[in-house]
Amino acid sequence: MNTTDYKRRQMTGRGIPLPGNDIDTDRIIPARFLKEVTFQTMGEHVFEDAKKQNPEHPFNSPVYKGASVLVVGQNFGCGSSREHAPQALMRWGIAAIVGGSFGEIFFGNCVMLGIPCLVASQADLELLQREISRSPQSPVAVDVEKQEVRFGDRTIKATVPDGPRNQLVGGTWDSTAVLLEAGTAIETTARKLPYVAGF
């Protein structure tokens, strides 16, 4: 498989800060927008209700239009498994997320879409969010391979666990082809399971 285009070693773009903890996937994309058989329109509805309720919401601000590095708090993307949430963020333009911790299914969904989610300390996140709001046009470099985020003259540590990091850096995050490579080992494993064999 040609994985060159898929490699997610590092990406640079403008940042968008989104403070607050426990922002769930119902917040990111309310369920009523899930009544779609494609993901195409998801980007238009990202944070729809949150944006309406809060005119100051960063996703409302023209300053952050075109940003691609989202900086969040703790437990971002908790709740529902809906892939519509990372799809909505991705289609809005987000290519990487830096936060304190992530809902696990959301994290996995992001990997499947080639969106790295990096974990940084609370202090560094606050610093990064402050810097971005002070200077929204400045680039933020997200280095998945080196596990760091660079902005201005600062570098902060931002980690991704080995498995997903290898997938992102190696370009194997779009996993179907990789899983198919196992060939008949899939059936062999299945046949050994008592419930598949019929006890």
Added chain:
Amino acid sequence: MARTLLDKVWEAHTVRTLPSGQTQLLIGLHLIHEVTTPQAFQMLKDGKLKVRMPERTFGTLDHIIPTTDQTRPYADPLAEEMAVHMIRNMTEFNLPLFDMSTGKQGIVHVIGPELGLSQPGMTIACGDSHTSTHGAVGAIAFGIGTTQVRDVLATQCLSMAKPKLRQVRVEGALSKGVYAKDVILAIINNLGVKGGVGYAYEYAGSVIDRMTMEERLTICNMSIEGGARFGYVNPDATTIEYLRGRQYAPAGAAFDKAAAWWKSIATESGAAFDDVARLDGAAIEPVVTWGINPGMSVGVSQRIPAPESAPEPDRPTFREALAHMGFQAGQPIKGAKIDVAFVGSCTNGRLSDLRIAAEVAKKGKVAKSVRALIVPGSQQVAKAAEAEGLHEIFHAAGFQWRKAGCSMCLGMNPDQLVGREMSASSSNRNFIGRQGSPTGRTLLMSPAMVAAAAITGAVADVREILR
């Protein structure tokens, strides 16, 4: 070395270690519903891929279906389109679908165990975060996204990292009026909504041991609300008796062999855990959430906490929660007025939940200002409840008796909160906007407490009603 159920099931389903270091994990049972799959089927078609093991995928319709008039086409054209896609995809790929005509339709996490599809020792995946429910039978069950649904369809496998394991022990005796829902809400309050990130939870201890399968399903269901993608209970005599005679469970001599294998995969005594948490069951009282995530809860006799009582980084969320809910710190939760009462969902939409709610419903009439819905978790639950006359008890008390589906748990069908309505709900999420109205408000509690709130018109202590 003594091994855990997680160790044994993970190992048995490992196809290989991937170059990334992740496990290529075989999925024994794949459950699907209409909301998180149309895109996966499209990806399959775009990639000209087949379904690898069609006999291991089962589907249902649950999220978008109306619970009143179910004649097709549905009044909502978007819901109708999703149903059309689901039926077409299942037919095209030759996969079984439990639609209304089968008498077995229902919420995916209710019908899996009910039909005996979900069995001990399996890996179970579904494009739905509450797949952890099926862990109650002793399976490693977890939610996945739509692209992963594509992977399971195409390869019957997923690329996964093995989680750490925390044993959550609940010991002692629960007092009257305290149910499985209260136990899991207490666990989440204790360990936090992100306490389980990176972990599977093994629920154990005398309280869990004594629980029925339906109670264990309620416990495992909400693992994800504590951040844990997986939650399970070791298979025991309760598990085996629950599965005996179910449609997809092994029958005859195979059942005895299966039962022996099921027992053999339980965690061995002396096995090591990455962490152990303990809760005193006797200290748990009926729990009610007051905020905007399932960890923001208090006992019904307690007061809503002040933001200052929370760690610094959580205080903004506390303030946002108080503002959204319209509550004051220090206010007792008991007496908070409600507009809607909802009993149902994959957490609490099973027969035993409806029986408890009916018992409370017998004690009064739904308050004039309250709209109260009882939504069975499946057609089979509805049928069993009607056979016992529960629907008549509900009708007599002024509750609406609906058809099976997810309903007001997430409001993707017409069952939604309106404006800032306050709902007493037996579901699992109190996130802002969760029940269909962007400004709607949700108080999570047990079905008994929902019924008590419905007849009181406000949050009430069910122990006083049942006394």
